Amino acid sequence: MREHKSIVLGVDVGGSHITVGVVDLTTRAIDRERLVRHPVDSKGSMEEILEAWAGAIAPFCGEGVRSTVQVGIAMPGPFDYDAGISFIDSTQDKYEALYGKNVKELLAKKLGISNAQVRFKNDAACLLQGELFAGIAKGYKRAIGMTLGTGAGTAYYHGTEAHDAARWGEEFGDSIAEEYFSSRWFAKKYLEITGKDLSGVKELVDMKEESWVKDIFETFGCNLGRFLSKFAFEEHAEIIVLGGSISHASDLFLPEAKKVLAQSLPNVSIKKSILGEESALIGAASSWYEG
Numbered sequence: 585m586r587e588h589k590s591i592v593l594g595v596d597v598g599g600s601h602i603t604v605g606v607v608d609l610t611t612r613a614i615d616r617e618r619l620v621r622h623p624v625d626s627k628g629s630m631e632e633i634l635e636a637w638a639g640a641i642a643p644f645c646g647e648g649v650r651s652t653v654q655v656g657i658a659m660p661g662p663f664d665y666d667a668g669i670s671f672i673d674s675t676q677d678k679y680e681a682l683y684g685k686n687v688k689e690l691l692a693k694k695l696g697i698s699n700a701q702v703r704f705k706n707d708a709a710c711l712l713q714g715e716l717f718a719g720i721a722k723g724y725k726r727a728i729g730m731t732l733g734t735g736a737g738t739a740y741y742h743g744t745e746a747h748d749a750a751r752w753g754e755e756f757g758d759s760i761a762e763e764y765f766s767s768r769w770f771a772k773k774y775l776e777i778t779g780k781d782l783s784g785v786k787e788l789v790d791m792k793e794e795s796w797v798k799d800i801f802e803t804f805g806c807n808l809g810r811f812l813s814k815f816a817f818e819e820h821a822e823i824i825v826l827g828g829s830i831s832h833a834s835d836l837f838l839p840e841a842k843k844v845l846a847q848s849l850p851n852v853s854i855k856k857s858i859l860g861e862e863s864a865l866i867g868a869a870s871s872w873y874e875g
Contacts, residue, residue: 592872593644594865595637595657596707599626599678599734602640603861607656607869612718614862618644626678630690633681638694645695655695655702656868658710659687660735661748665704676735677768703871706748708737710867711827711857713746717870719859721825728821730812732830736765740819746867749815756811764807767830773800789833798836805837809844816845816852827857827864 590610596603602624606615622640625632645653660678662671668688672679692699705713712729715721721729721741729746731737738749738761752762763769767785774782777796782788791797812824824845826834834856842854857863 592869593641593653593655594867594869595641595655596710596861596864596868597637597657597659598624599660600624602637603865604640604644605862605865605869606644607866609870609873612866614865628681630681630685633679634687634690634694637691641691642695645697650696653697653701654872655697656710656871657702657704658707658864658868659704660707660737661750661752663687663704663706665706665748668699668702668704678734703868705868705871706737706739707731707864708827709739709746709748710864710871711737712739712741712825712867713870714859714863714865714867715825715827715857716741716746717873718866719863720855720857721823724823726820727823727825728812728815728819729825729827730765730815731828732765732808732826733828734767736762737828738815740821742819749819751815757807761811765804765811765830769804770800770830773803785830785833789836792836801833801836802840805840806844808837809841812841812854813845813848816849821852824852824854825857826854827860831856 590608592607592609594605594607601621603621605619620640622636624636668686670682670685670687673683674680688699688702692702708729708731711731712727721727725743727741729739736752738751739746740749754761756764770785770788771782788797816824
């Protein structure tokens with residue numbers, strides 16, 4: 585890794601993996617040849633989780649750059665991003681072992697670098713920041729973003745920097761937003777209809793020709809449209825950016841979501857992230873950008 589202030593490590597912590605990439609903040613691009621993705625057992629012990637993370641990041645923190653390397657990490661919440669302390673508990677079904685721990689301090693120690701060389705940022709905010717910095721939302725002044733995966737993350741942008749909107753716990757339907765806009769919702773619907781457990785949303789996508797599967801995705805899209813309509817209205821958004829693993833199936837639910845959104849906000853567009861997983865890496869790295 586070149587010792588240059590514009591070169592930063594972008595890290596994306598997911599529910600089952602960690603991805604690390606080298607980001608050039610001048611060209612706003614990622615070095616795809618040096619992109620690494622390692623599996624992580626998010627239900628493991630604190631030591632197992634940190635070892636997996638450090639194992640992915642450490643190769644980029646060699647002797648030549650250890651004192652100068654800058655690391656930006658996209659992390660799901662609840663989390664104190666400035667202090668680096670996790671507040672993810674059992675309701676999130678991942679990384680419970682990190683609850684109350686100063687993750688920034690523990691990880692920096694494992695990497696042999698200082699706490700000041702590590703910055704955490706909400707993963708949904710990183711997705712949105714990445715798309716604003718180098719992707720589909722470049723040039724917009726007000727935007728919102730949402731990640732759809734093992735959890736549901738939300739972010740807003742008012743012209744300076746994307747921030748965590750923390751709407752995952754907002755009341756929606758007969759529960760909270762995260763129960764409707766995560767893989768758990770699909771698993772629940774699948775169990776109700778088939779009496780079987782769902783291995784992942786991709787399993788459902790593979791059955792997309794079935795009418796009952798189409799209905800599930802359309803219902804998801806309708807709910808998403810309702811949620812985003814309120815969210816976009818309250819944040820005066822010009823554009824909505826979607827990311828996360830479930831967004832890969834957007835062809836199956838986005839038309840319905842757009843239809844619902846158009847009823848109240850016809851001038852607001854919904855776009856799928858064009859940078860994919862790279863958006864969170866670029867967004868996390870851009871927390872070091874001084875432009």
